[in-house]
Amino acid sequence: MKLLGACALWAAAAGAGAGAADDIVLGQVAPLTGTIAGTGDEYVAGGAAYFAHVNANGGILGRKIRVVTKDDSYKPEQTLAHTRALLADDKPLALFGYVGTGNVLALNKNKVLEEAGIALMAPYTGAQDLREPMNPHIFHIRASYTDETSRMVEHLHTIGLRRFAVMYQDDPFGKSGLAGAERALEKLGMKLVAQGGYDRTKPEEIGAAVKAIAPSNPDAIIMVSVNRASAAFIKELRKTGSSARLFSISVVNFKELLKNAGEDTVRGVGISQVMPYPYSPMLPVVREFRELMARYQPSKTISYASMESFVAAKVLVEAIRRAGPNPTRQKVMAQLESLVNHDVGGFHVGFGPGNRVGSRFVEVTVIGQGGRLIR
Template sequence: MGLGFGFKGRIVACAMSSLLATIAAPVWAAADIVIGQVAPLTGVIAGTGDEYVAGAHAYFAHVNAKGGVNGRKIRVVVKDDGYKPDQTLALTKEMIAQDNPVALFGFVGTANVLSLVKNKVLSDAGIALLAPYTGSLDLREPMNPNIFHIRASYTDETAKMVEHLHTIGIRKFAVMYQDDAFGKSGLAGAESALAKLGLKAVATGSYDRTKPEEVGAAIKAIEPASPEAIIMVSVNKASSAFIKQLRAAGSRAQLYSISVVNFKELLKNAGEEIVRGVGIAQVMPFPYTPATPVVREFQGLMQQYAPGKVISYASMESFVAAKVLVEALRRAGPEPTREKVLAALEAVRDYDVGGFKIGFGPNNRIGSRFVDITVIGRDGKLLK
């Protein structure tokens, strides 16, 4: 006879082997908490999309390194829509059906998010969308219970810019805007702020969202009116092209942009001499100086988990949003569902992320109305 087991021996050996494997392996491994994000990683605002993904990634990676949320890791499924609303719609539907996220997060673009609202994607899925990168009133009035904003509206931003410029004696305003829901929202905000001061825009000019560098028509509409200040409701490439062409035409109007513009992109595309003095509204804490706890944490975790990625207002904003989402996931408990996460977000009140507060409520989906004004100074530095 050999050294092998008999039939009964083999059964005992298999049973013992199975028992040992059971003891050696964890009895239960928690599934990941899936979050869905659709953002423009290619196309005309790819830089912004990349930054908006990177800031959140740094915080989620930090949380996962510490054991996750209630013992479960966060897994973010990211899809690239190229800033095209039809792609946003298709990819979101696909993601909800295939990946089963408990929440959506960090989408970019007014028209992109409106495509979801118009097609009832969020309400039909019963899912929350936190921190869309847009300040459009069309997504805020009337309140959409599924969308949670952490940034001030474009109306808040343009009102702040108009009020600021009015205090220093400016009376002749013009508005340059992207010809879509995003741009028209900012235009309406500027016109409303001017009306409260008894003023009207002396000129307005727009450009096609698919051709951001073709701003000649906007120049022709605005420059002859000789405005003292121009509010730009536009993306990076359009803003850069507009500034260059406006200065080439001889206009010395003061230029102010809403927060979606990245000053480093203006510097790269238009040059320091041309963009010096341009004002930019901001809706988040200043990310370049560690003056508050959240900025210190942001800078440290970006260096650790997203080395080489850009420190910017966009990455700062998505970092703050990630902190809010993680807090909601904690409150949702060990078995988060779409319904539980939505309810947990609604219950977030005056949540301090580190010197900056976000708060929602049953009748409130606007977490912050903070607006600050910055200016591009000498040596390409952004100044408060």
């Protein structure tokens, strides 16, 4: 045991070890309090359900998974501090399931992942700044905000809409979606008729955005915003008499819109999605997800966010399993890269030497009668 412990400590010092001789340690920093605590809670829950399932069935080659989770309240400076503490104290094999564009950009800016030689699996962000140029340490399993807004513009243009506006969070997250919409319109020889932003720290103060957008009388408004801001914007916009078609990107939870704005107000709002539909067990991975959530996370919400982290956990576990009985950070990264077309159960994720975007899947859902989300 002493020799094994010494080897584990040596590997960790080299930036390559799992952090403990018996457990496979993963590090996660997510917003469990603050403005998007609901999203953070869901994103932790989906992965936790799958990891619990793996542990209940013998772990990975006999070793249990232990996830060390820290709360950053959606504040980039806390993300940075918590990650550094995780790397120093817990020696994780990989990082998993972070939330927020600015939060992950803080790691990029400070070269935290490069210095640790560690993978960050499935950050909950679609920002282009985290994909171009490619950071080989970050493995995305969702389409980008540019993919989402581009698909929305193309879809709405085909049904005859021509006047587009964007409401966005005034930070790298929101600006990434804004840029995607602008590029998609440029390809069609068009420009936005209006745009309006809001402060990420004050998501319910969207008055300036409404004033910037409503007078232009757009046919459609794309919202690149979090739950509270989206709900507040919809309510205030409708008070102006605007009948614009409203579309949100995938980070919004339709149940939060219903709760905060009311069914009558949000009926007809479209939401792009980047994961399989989690409310009907049509795909094997969705059936597995729903079964394991009921078994291991029964009090948590079935949602696209929990579905996404469940898929991410499956992919990461597969890479660790393929890394063999003595996984290192480098081996895990190499195995993730080798998953070129990995089927998690009817949904495919694929990376490669020059590719860290595992999926570009996008579909549009709509909030319908009775508060149901329909495809």
